[in-house]
Amino acid sequence: ALGERVERVAANVTRTLAALQAMLDYPEEGVPDEDRAQPLAAAEHDLNELLLTARAGQVATRGARLALIGRPNAGKSSLLNALVGFERSIVTPVAGTTRDYLEAGLELAGVPVTLVDTAGIRDTADAIEAAGVRQALNLAGAADLILALEDGSAPREPLPTTLDLGSGPRVIRVRTKADLTPAWTDPEALNVSAVTGDGLGALRESIRAALLGDAARGEAWLTTERQADAARRALNHIQAAAHAPDDLASYELEEALRALAELTGRDVQEDIVDAVFRNFCVGK
Template sequence: MSDTIAAIATPPGEGGIGIIRLSGPDAQSIALKIFRPARAGRLRSHRVRYGHVIGPNGAVIDEALLTFMAAPHSFTREDVVEISCHGGALPVQLTLEAALAAGARLANPGEFTMRAFLNGRIDLSQAEATLDVIRAQTSAGLAVAQAQLGGWLAREVRAARAALLEPLAYITALIDFPEEGIEPQAVAEPVAQALATVERLLAGADQGMVIRNGARVALVGRPNVGKSSLLNALLRVERAIVTPIPGTTRDTLEETANLAGVPVVLIDTAGMRASDDPVEQIGVERARSALASADLALLVFDAQQPFTAEDAAMLSATAERPTIIVWNKCDDPASAPPPAPEHPRSVAVVACSARYGHGIDHLATTIAATLLGGTLPAMGTTHLVSNPRHRAALRRAVEFLRAAQETLATNAATDLLAADLTGAANALGEITGETVGEDLLDVIFSRFCIGK
């Protein structure tokens, strides 16, 4: 990391401000080659200077503000310069080109964050949380990402890993120096403590991943039961066309809604029925495909109509999918809905009225709770593992720790215990980056944008 990198740090397109970021040992000297301050004087750390960006030919590119952050008090722990110019595509691009012509190198995707990790400012879980903050779709997802960026997961994982290192050192010494009469040390207790911590972290991982990644929910049913009206009601906008004519919806329609903090892709589908209309047949087939890819089905029935053979067919069509049975058109909240039909994967029954809004909030929270494993997390809960890589590493750590406990219980060979403890420590180290290879780092940071 002896070179200095540069990149545009703001999204493409027009905006009030465009930022070009430089990081590395020559960030200040390169900046002074392309920036002419309005007043003479050296750059002071964490102070903003006004001036103009100058191109290689000496012409003014734009007026700008320059902020210099001296190492180690910067995001990367290197000298960092940020030049804020007008947010048009051309001044931003020309400013970047001027920086490159003055000696900077174009940054790779995620290279600024990688330097922050390699220089010890953040660990790998915090680096990944940086991307989660950028990509958060709901306030709940943002809160979970911000908590991880704050380091709670790193602290938990490091504590569990540290609990294993002393017994691992003891077991290794027994193997390497069997004649030395080494003082006995406790092994079972720290292994049990580490296992309890890892299992506690895993317990909330499924919820955390749904909050981070979202889920797909298909609205299915026979024609004219009000699926499109339900979609509009859940979205709080008129997104789908609604008419009293059966078969109005001919194709799938996908829209994302924030349901109790969960980003949910709601998929409105064509009513499933036998038809000679080739266009409607295509719509029905796409509805089946949408159902097959969904994490949850909303099976919608019309509470004002008798239960039909087409309704019964929908029970079979959704039999392999977790399903919420929705009685729509319960326009009188004082009237009880019809009894729920038998369904092998039914997780809840909700009565509502898309027309008048009765029960829509209850339906939204039921969808979110179902996707989160049956209950909504307590208000303010942010300490949830939300990254699939972290969950996989925690699961491997649990396997190694349980194997270690079995080895201790059966007085099996000491080298087996050492292998189990090493495996658990390495799995935990993968989360924070202490035991991770360059190939995995390249994969992780390649997901970032160039300016981050």
């Protein structure tokens, strides 16, 4: 699917470049000046759509790390166990049970995901627990996605931390213990019960959407930084060619095709020459 999409971009660029080179190399043949705006706009559109998949493709290839953070007894370990389907993390009513972090793997929407259960975040004089809190913040800062958990059955308290959760795509707010009498509500938080399983499906879908976005609906993904870099360079050259003089536009489009060839392995020069003689009556 990726090859087909890139070939479509290359076809629009090649057609435009062939027309430019036919005019420049065979001025006596009266080659008509073709409009380059439409094919280059189509190529630019396709590349922009592909580049939107770059992050999702890289996440799908290398996997994603999801950090579960929250106060002690917010339900982090219970939620991790519910998501992976077995008791991976020890769960007790004693606050501060998790002091070191613990990892568990699963697959969501075809993406390998590592869940990281972290120590409960609170102010503490215990040196070991305090080290766990610092580690939790570091893990959250480096994660692809943060699940910020709050106990929905207890009075709501903000996390005592300088970690800026904001409301961006890197954070999903989860109101846990939804099977118990609610102490507060928040329309922006997902209601989840690790005991009954209520809300787990919606949480998995939110994780998928946060990691993959609209790319999950398509088949053509850029899955490496090398591919994304080639697509970006091709896009930059196409945009430069759109309004450049003919000779400079020809150069920019050749460079765009060379960048695309890194994705397809096509012989750029052979394609251009073939398009010139196939589409224009020159050199006869």
